[in-house]
Amino acid sequence: MxxxxxxxxxxxxxxxxxxxxxxxxxxxxxxxxxxxxxxxxxxxxxxxxxxxxxxxxxxxxxxxxxxxxxxxxxxxxxxxxxxxxxxxxxxxxxxxxxxxxxxxxxxxxxxxxxxxxxxxxxxxxxxxxxxxxxxxxxxxxxxxxxxxxxxxxxxxxxxxxxxxxxxxxxxxxxxxxxxxxxxxxxxxxxxxxxVEEIKEEDFLKLPTFEDREHFVFIGNFLHEPNWNTVQYLKEAIWPLIKKQFPEAVLEVYGAYPSQKVLQLHQPKDGFFIVGRAVDANEVVKKARVVLAPIRFGAGLKGKLLEAMQCGTPSVTTSIGSEAMHANLPWNGFIENDIAKFAKQAVLLYGEENIWKQSQKNGVAIINECYQxxxxxxxxxxxxxxxxxxxxxxxxxxxxxxxxxxxxxxxxxxxxxxxxxxxxxx
Structure with missing residues (x-):
């Protein structure tokens, strides 16, 4: 010493x-x-x-x-x-x-x-x-x-x-x-x-369950895993979520969207390609649930850490959560199966008690793993x-x-x- x-x-x-x-x-x-x-x-x-x-x-x-x-x-x-x-x-x-x-x-x-x-x-x-x-x-x-x-x-x-x-x-x-x-x-x-520790007074300032709406995905589109994730959401997962929750809306944010990304924009299906977020932190704070069905990649996922910082629970895959939470409970759900992923997303969006516990899990992960x-x-x-x-x-x-x-x-x-x-x- x-x-x-x-x-x-x-x-x-x-x-x-x-x-x-x-x-x-x-x-x-x-x-x-x-x-x-x-x-x-x-x-x-x-x-x-x-x-x-x-x-x-x-x-x-x-x-x-x-x-x-x-x-x-x-x-x-x-x-x-x-x-x-x-x-x-x-x-x-x-x-x-x-x-x-x-x-x-x-x-x-x-x-x-x-x-x-x-x-x-x-x-x-x-x-x-x-x-x-x-x-x-x-x-x-x-x-x-x-x-x-x-x-x-x-x-x-x-x-x-x-x-x-x-x-x-x-x-x-x-x-x-x-x-x-x-x-x-x-x-x-x-x-x-x-990142900085989330203290109780900071936690209490976060938007409440009632104050939030919509699902959100956010990620730089120059990064191939992000583009693949949005494709996967659009083609496989989002239709299952809409079937269970017809009013659902997903807003997809990200820097450098290509034309093929923009072509996925379908408001009638509640699938919105928004593009670059002026303030990503504010976008995620206003959302109720982050969706990140990542199928390949490496490292830590900044979008999922940001979700925890914003008090926003997430549903992701084992690749998405890899090495991110030690042995602590996840900030939402980790699911690789398409049908179960959609079911857990709807559950997390609609059940306030589960949502609040998931939010607390995220705070615990930040304060334990990222100080x-x-x-x-x-x-x-x-x-x-x-x-x-x-x-x-x-x-x-x-x-x-x-x-x-x-x-x-x-x-x-x-x-x-x-x-x-x-x-x-």
């Missing part, structure tokens, strides 16, 4: 954090954007100077990072201009936003700032999501061993091994990495979504230790060192070839 206190005192010296983002954060568009802002908040509160760099184009809905005291920097893929940038910045810690970004920029960080601590925020385990999606489309049962033949798994696991520490959002995915890929727990850190103070200090402690003893940490991550050695060469020369080709063109 005294050792950790000493390390945090040492952190009073200003440290530089470079975050390399896959996209610019859009916390109102996706759970990934909210997750990134949570990470920024943790490091900012602990005295880090933060620069956020990304090769992505600006978007209309990106957050203004300067309002949070974060410097914004546009960078290029396959360009030595990044080398000049990072040498001048000389960060103490580099956080890669998803493994694809580590693939692109990791070797440049290693070559130009070898002492910088390399963190990877996986968001979710992409190979797990991809393998599940493939099994679903091939109409077969997903098996964990499917991951071993997944091409993206080779890339993702290599990225995890090359980094000093990977931030994992799901305990189930931690187990997958330990048991299927034999990844050492020393290079993994469990960091779920982090910011429970995890943020631990993260800063381990980063502090890495800053002081990275050499020893890396010495014991032999597979990471091996991959770093070979990948540095292969990725480096591929990037330089692309850069030379771009200049020639």
């Amino acid at each position: 005294h050792y950790f206190v000493f390390q945090r005192i040492k952190m009073n010296q200003t440290k530089k954090l470079l975050i390399i983002g896959f996209v610019w954060p859009e916390p109102n568009s996706s759970a990934a954007g909210g997750r990134m802002m949570q990470l920024i908040s943790i490091f900012k509160e602990n005295g880090f100077e933060i620069t956020f760099a990304s090769p992505a184009l600006d978007s209309d809905f990106m957050i203004d990072l300067t309002e949070f005291g974060v410097e914004k920097k546009s960078i290029e893929l396959n360009s030595s201009s990044f080398d000049d940038f990072i040498i001048e910045l000389n960060p103490d810690v580099v956080l890669f936003d998803r493994f694809m970004i580590e693939e692109q920029f990791g070797w440049r960080v290693t070559e130009n700032c070898p002492q910088a601590i390399r963190l990877l925020d996986t968001e979710d385990l992409h190979c797990l999501r991809t393998a599940r999606q493939k099994a679903f489309k091939e109409n077969r049962t997903f098996e964990l061993n499917d991951l071993l033949s997944e091409e993206v798994a080779k890339r993702e696991i290599a990225s995890i091994l090359r980094c000093d520490l990977s931030l994992m959002i799901s305990e189930f995915e931690m187990e997958v990495l330990n048991n299927v890929f034999k990844i050492d727990s020393e290079i993994l850190f469990y960091l779920p979504f982090l 910011k103070n429970k995890y943020s200090n631990k993260l800063i402690d381990i980063v502090s230790l890495l800053l002081i003893d990275s050499e020893n940490h890396r010495l014991h991550n032999f597979m990471g060192s091996l991959l770093q050695h070979h990948t540095l060469k292969s990725t480096k020369y591929m990037a330089k070839w692309i850069e030379a080709k771009n200049k020639k063109d």
